[in-house]
Amino acid sequence: MHSFTEENYLKAIYHLSEGNTMAVSTNQIAEMTSTKAASVTDMLKKLAEKKLINYIKYQGVTLTSTGINAAVNIIRKHRLWEVFLVEKLGFKWDEVHDIAEELEHINSETLINRLDDFLGNPVADPHGDPIPDRSGLINHKKLVKISDMQTGESGTVSGVSEHSSVFLKLLEKLGLTLGTKIIISELIEFDGSIMLTIDQKTERTISREVAKNILVIL
Amino acid sequence: MHSFTEENYLKAIYHLSEGNTMAVSTNQIAEMTSTKAASVTDMLKKLAEKKLINYIKYQGVTLTSTGINAAVNIIRKHRLWEVFLVEKLGFKWDEVHDIAEELEHINSETLINRLDDFLGNPVADPHGDPIPDRSGLINHKKLVKISDMQTGESGTVSGVSEHSSVFLKLLEKLGLTLGTKIIISELIEFDGSIMLTIDQKTERTISREVAKNILVIL
DNA sequence: TGATATTTTTAGATTAATCTAAATAAAATA
DNA sequence: TATTTTATTTAGATTAATCTAAAAATATCA
Numbered sequence: 404m405h406s407f408t409e410e411n412y413l414k415a416i417y418h419l420s421e422g423n424t425m426a427v428s429t430n431q432i433a434e435m436t437s438t439k440a441a442s443v444t445d446m447l448k449k450l451a452e453k454k455l456i457n458y459i460k461y462q463g464v465t466l467t468s469t470g471i472n473a474a475v476n477i478i479r480k481h482r483l484w485e486v487f488l489v490e491k492l493g494f495k496w497d498e499v500h501d502i503a504e505e506l507e508h509i510n511s512e513t514l515i516n517r518l519d520d521f522l523g524n525p526v527a528d529p530h531g532d533p534i535p536d537r538s539g540l541i542n543h544k545k546l547v548k549i550s551d552m553q554t555g556e557s558g559t560v561s562g563v564s565e566h567s568s569v570f571l572k573l574l575e576k577l578g579l580t581l582g583t584k585i586i587i588s589e590l591i592e593f594d595g596s597i598m599l600t601i602d603q604k605t606e607r608t609i610s611r612e613v614a615k616n617i618l619v620i621l
Numbered sequence: 622m623h624s625f626t627e628e629n630y631l632k633a634i635y636h637l638s639e640g641n642t643m644a645v646s647t648n649q650i651a652e653m654t655s656t657k658a659a660s661v662t663d664m665l666k667k668l669a670e671k672k673l674i675n676y677i678k679y680q681g682v683t684l685t686s687t688g689i690n691a692a693v694n695i696i697r698k699h700r701l702w703e704v705f706l707v708e709k710l711g712f713k714w715d716e717v718h719d720i721a722e723e724l725e726h727i728n729s730e731t732l733i734n735r736l737d738d739f740l741g742n743p744v745a746d747p748h749g750d751p752i753p754d755r756s757g758l759i760n761h762k763k764l765v766k767i768s769d770m771q772t773g774e775s776g777t778v779s780g781v782s783e784h785s786s787v788f789l790k791l792l793e794k795l796g797l798t799l800g801t802k803i804i805i806s807e808l809i810e811f812d813g814s815i816m817l818t819i820d821q822k823t824e825r826t827i828s829r830e831v832a833k834n835i836l837v838i839l
Numbered sequence: 840t841g842a843t844a845t846t847t848t849t850a851g852a853t854t855a856a857t858c859t860a861a862a863t864a865a866a867a868t869a
Numbered sequence: 870t871a872t873t874t875t876a877t878t879t880a881g882a883t884t885a886a887t888c889t890a891a892a893a894a895t896a897t898c899a
Binding site: 656657659660663667 | 885886887888890893894
């Protein structure tokens with residue numbers, strides 16, 4: 404396995420190359436890992452030696468497929484632990500990052516797969532970011548807030564960004580629990596509230612405030 | 622906080638001094654931590670510097686009260702994670718040690734206290750070893766197997782050393798679930814089976830095989 | 840008690856990850 | 870394009886944790 408530190412570099416490179424196809428620069432990595440450029444250069448040589456990155460002096464780096472695999476695996480662990488912390492231990496979604504940052508380095512495939520099952524194989528973490536499955540596949544659609552959807556769009560409720568019991572009880576009462584399918588039927592201009600069809604049966608209107616806190620997979 | 626490595630030394634010293642009141646020797650620590658005596662000496666100087674141990678050259682070490690605190694805290698974390706792995710993720714009790722060895726170094730008091738609550742504040746880990754509470758207090762009675770008890774002794778069922786669902790279902794059927802109070806009424810010499818009173822009501826006989834796998838606090 | 844064996848410590852090296860300062864390459868600009 | 874600025878790499882040190890080999894202290898026992 405790779406060291407703690409190596410894993411953090413791989414993760415940093417992965418996140419920096421998300422979106423843009425360009426190679427990632429030494430300075431970008433230094434900033435993300437809170438180290439100095441010289442330290443990054445050293446580590447890049449080491450990671451290249453291990454064939455985890457493609458590195459050409461002065462030209463920046465990309466991850467090899469082995470490197471991508473390793474990075475995705477760390478991200479999978481991070482996000483599953485976040486779900487655990489929020490869903491099972493009652494943390495707020497904004498309190499879990501630092502702890503997950505430590506837990507993500509625990510090394511046991513069995514552990515993480517069992518955790519995955521225990522949590523019901525969630526598809527997204529509490530921030531709405533997708534969780535890679537055990538083979539490393541990522542459902543690239545990030546969750547969106549209902550308040551960001553357009554008339555006619557449909558999706559499945561897959562997360563919340565507000566975790567108070569008051570809010571969760573309200574969702575239950577409204578029938579908007581995890582897994583529920585919804586279709587936006589109308590956006591009401593007057594107060595920003597949203598009319599939607601729940602499970603192809605019930606029609607309901609929810610406030611913009613509520614809609615902002617429900618996350619949906621399209 | 623203390624480093625990973627420092628924590629492992631503290632834990633080793635704690636375990637080595639359990640039972641005997643004597644100071645612990647350099648060689649004992651070297652064996653327990655799978656390092657060489659010379660490395661241990663270096664680390665002992667460092668721990669003494671930090672006032673975690675009392676160290677006199679050539680005389681061995683004892684933990685200071687700060688050191689005991691730190692060690693007990695690590696043990697608390699280790700054992701709570703073991704309970705989690707067995708009770709929630711379905712690991713066998715003999716599969717959890719190595720993973721708990723990693724998890725015990727995760728640093729968050731909130732995390733561990735919430736985990737404690739989530740698990741129902743267990744008093745012992747799956748091996749029957751007591752779990753220190755959040756103030757560091759240890760119920761020093763290690764759990765004993767029913768098969769090791771004597772006639773007339775009483776106790777409370779607090780753990781099992783066999784985690785198959787077949788066995789757990791049997792316990793439920795027998796009324797020997799966690800928290801049940803038992804009194805040994807007779808040891809049957811012929812086949813080693815044991816007659817006991819359950820919750821001061823039912824009288825029942827269980828086989829030696831079953832008795833070996835039920836852990837009790839006296 | 841004195842010689843021998845064992846344990847512990849010291850001295851000096853090594854490895855991983857980091858740093859600062861100086862050198863070099865690449866990019867920007869005048 | 871030549872010069873300046875910025876980014877990256879190299880060189881050389883530092884810190885934590887480890888090691889081996891040698892020296893010193895303690896323990897054993899004849």
